[in-house]
Amino acid sequence: MSTISVTVNGRTYQSDVEPRTLLVHYLREQLNLTGTHIGCDTSQCGACVVHINGQSVKSCTVLAVQADGAEITTIEGLAQNGQLHPLQEGFWEKHGLQCGYCTPGMIMSAYDLLQQNPNPTEDEIRHGLEGNLCRCTGYQNIVKAVQYAADKMNGSGNSPGE
Amino acid sequence: MIPGEFQYFAPTTVDEAVSLLQQHGEDAKLLGGGHSLLPAMKLRLTTPAVLIDVTKISDIKGVSVNGSVTVGGGATYHAVASNDAVRSACGVLADCVAQIGDTQVRNRGTIGGSLAHADPAADLPAVALALGATITAQGPGGARTINADDMFVEMLTTALEPNEIITSVSFPRLGAGAGAAYEKMRQPASRYAIVGVAAYVKLGSDGNVAEARVAVTGAGPKATRQDATEAAITGTNGDDAAIAAATDKAGEDMDYLGDIHASEEYRRAMVKVYTKRALAKAIAQARG
Secondary structure: OEEEEEEEOOEEEEEEEOOOOEHHHHHHHHOOOOOOOOOOOOOOOOOOEEEEOOEEEEHHHOEHHHHOOOEEEOHHHOOEOOEOOHHHHHHHHOOOOOOOOOHHHHHHHHHHHHHHOOOOOHHHHHHHOOOOOOOOOOOHHHHHHHHHHHHHHOOOOOOOOO | OOOOOOEEEOOOOHHHHHHHHHHHHHHEEEEOOOOOHHHHHHOOOOOOOEEEEOOOOHHHOOEEEOOEEEEEOOOEHHHHHOOHHHHHHOHHHHHHHHOOOOHHHHHHOEHHHHHHHOOOOOOHHHHHHHHOOEEEEEEOOEEEEEEHHHHEEEOOEEOOOOOOEEEEEEEEOOOOOEEEEEEEEEOOOOOOEEEEEEEEEEEOOOOOEEEEEEEEEOOOOOOEEOHHHHHHHOOOOOOHHHHHHHHHOOOOOOOOOOOOOOOHHHHHHHHHHHHHHHHHHHHHHHHO
């Protein structure tokens, strides 16, 4: 067992983990943060994307011990004071999900994208979400959801009514 | 899927990592970004008893551009792809790493990890060969340099000793009269190269191709220089006919691998297509 100290969504945890514990299992099973999903478990589908120190990563392919000392943000950390994050709101408003399994990872990847590129083109959104697979939507409404969030975060206010 | 049990170390210096490697010998593996190693461990294709995490060694994460472009072995693809100085001094390197995997892979994967793992479909080995990169590795006896040409021995096997760690990789700055390009057919899900071709050319004062290096990845067991293509383009004026003639010789003298994504025959054909594109782009860039 190793002892790690991580800050997840602003709260600091000291935990004992086996070195082989994957970050996604630690988040889901030790911290009960089950918003982060396990999809393919082979670092392709992106359902498990969380942020480590501000960068999006696939948490099925990171060891929990590697996150020692890090700040982690999961989907549970986006809403503030009961207010959905613009991305969460965008997925709601634009019907960016059907079954919802990929949604937490999609949103966390989109969050990384919008931090680096606050005003992405449609192509840039599709490129930025390359690491996330959705088997329901055909991606169209996911792209619209990210555009909605970008507009809202940029304060243009154009998108909601279209 | 959960990896087998192992002991975990996270050294903060290269010396410490090397001495752990010496201590644990063949039982130990270095962990960089982990996007090749951890999936293999989850499938129990490999079960190292000891993992030495090199991502906490800050000395090997730097990226600097002076007379050449020097990238730490632990620098991530993202750190290289997003570095403006790298992009202006050696654009092909930034272009190549920006095409690896997806954002999340690039946030974790490292330059040293890619070269040390030597996956047959990895992108970076082709660019390292075409640019004549120099790899610096540190072992118990100190540091030594390995030319990219000597690095890739066979599939997943390099010239590194088991107790060595890649501390940095040096790529040339592409000055006036030089051009380089990496052209890739990617597997749409994994984004590994089905075929990737890197080409470097340097023009002489007469405007003809004075020097050329071309390397293919993805098609066979290891990244491979294309000597016949290089010889055919060198000394020519680099026009379409010269490129076509050189391209004809590409991929003739190498081993191929086929898989569910592409047969050997298809890869052989695509080596020519992508060699042509890479050479044309490199020559156009060299001409400014």
